[in-house]
Amino acid sequence: MSLREVIEALPKVELHVHLEGSIQPATLLRLAERNKCELPAKDVAGLREWFQFKDFPHFVDVYVAASKCIKTPSDLELIAEEFAREQLRQNILYTEANYTAKTIHRYAGIPWDEQLDALNRGFAKVSDTKVQLIIDIVREFPQGEGEEIAQWCIEGRDRGVAAIGLSGFEGQTPVSRHAHAYKVAKEAGLNCSAHSGETGGAPAIREALDVALADRIGHGIRCLEDPKLVQELRDRQIHLEVNPTSNVCIGVVPSLAEHPFPRLLDEGLSVSINSDDPPLFSTTLTEEWIRCAEEFELSTDILYSLCLGAADRAFLPDAEKADLKRRILAGWQL
Numbered sequence: 001m002s003l004r005e006v007i008e009a010l011p012k013v014e015l016h017v018h019l020e021g022s023i024q025p026a027t028l029l030r031l032a033e034r035n036k037c038e039l040p041a042k043d044v045a046g047l048r049e050w051f052q053f054k055d056f057p058h059f060v061d062v063y064v065a066a067s068k069c070i071k072t073p074s075d076l077e078l079i080a081e082e083f084a085r086e087q088l089r090q091n092i093l094y095t096e097a098n099y100t101a102k103t104i105h106r107y108a109g110i111p112w113d114e115q116l117d118a119l120n121r122g123f124a125k126v127s128d129t130k131v132q133l134i135i136d137i138v139r140e141f142p143q144g145e146g147e148e149i150a151q152w153c154i155e156g157r158d159r160g161v162a163a164i165g166l167s168g169f170e171g172q173t174p175v176s177r178h179a180h181a182y183k184v185a186k187e188a189g190l191n192c193s194a195h196s197g198e199t200g201g202a203p204a205i206r207e208a209l210d211v212a213l214a215d216r217i218g219h220g221i222r223c224l225e226d227p228k229l230v231q232e233l234r235d236r237q238i239h240l241e242v243n244p245t246s247n248v249c250i251g252v253v254p255s256l257a258e259h260p261f262p263r264l265l266d267e268g269l270s271v272s273i274n275s276d277d278p279p280l281f282s283t284t285l286t287e288e289w290i291r292c293a294e295e296f297e298l299s300t301d302i303l304y305s306l307c308l309g310a311a312d313r314a315f316l317p318d319a320e321k322a323d324l325k326r327r328i329l330a331g332w333q334l
């Protein structure tokens with residue numbers, strides 16, 4: 001079997017991917033037609049071309065335009081079902097997906113409760129793969145919205161919300177604006193996964209740890225700029241959700257060959273491989289595994305330990321985590 005065939009068949013775990021950033025061109029076209037939204041192309045080939053990463057402002061345009069095509073709970077149910085089907089197709093047993101509920105609330109006016117019910121209906125249509133949500137506060141959101149999102153996360157905790165998240169442009173709006181929201185979430189027992197150390201440097205990771213009280217860091221690759229921070233991340237076993245192709249597209253690193261993934265491993269940090277916004281970066285989780293295995297000469301033993309490590313750092317109760325690890329082991333022994 002080729003490396004590709006082996007990796008396609010192996011069970012996987014994904015901790016960093018965006019639900020709205022995973023909408024495939026064909027689905028977006030369906031949403032645009034039924035909701036009468038204007039898009040720059042009227043067929044799948046044209047949309048695929050438009051999806052191609054060009055630069056960061058274009059990426060944001062596509063992301064926002066896709067989010068604006070979501071108008072109803074049944075649209076959410078559709079994107080959730082298609083997302084889960086794609087994860088299952090790649091043999092991803094468990095996923096934590098970032099989702100910006102406030103944006104959908106703002107543009108489509110769908111109340112949080114109805115959003116969560118619709119997404120869970122979509123996920124439940126696909127068995128043999130489990131998807132939980134990370135609901136993010138965007139740095140630029142006003143303080144009151146951050147606090148509202150923290151409450152949504154607390155209400156959704158037993159209904160598929162795995163954690164509260166943090167996203168948005170690093171280094172422009174201080175996270176301190178949302179300090180109270182993260183404190184409230186933490187006191188209610190919620191975990192936090194915070195985007196940082198991608199476009200922002202080590203100080204952004206420091207801020208995510210100290211202010212957003214992050215348990216895991218989305219990206220985090222620029223921790224290497226600060227040896228003391230690396231030591232702390234290692235000591236506290238703060239997991240880094242690494243997204244190699246996304247980092248290359250956004251220009252955080254010039255090429256995959258120059259990506260610091262091997263250095264993060266050498267530093268003894270807890271890391272996983274993830275896809276971020278697959279159709280927008282022309283990738284999938286399977287593709288990320290293949291690219292990393294080839295570029296960094298990762299053996300299947302290393303891939304296995306990365307997969308188990310991701311399962312270990314999933315925001316799941318212990319019994320479910322143990323079951324997930326058993327299923328991963330069973331899949332790797334075939």
Ligand SMILES: [Zn+2]
Nearest residue numbers: 018195218276
């Ligand atoms: Zn992300």
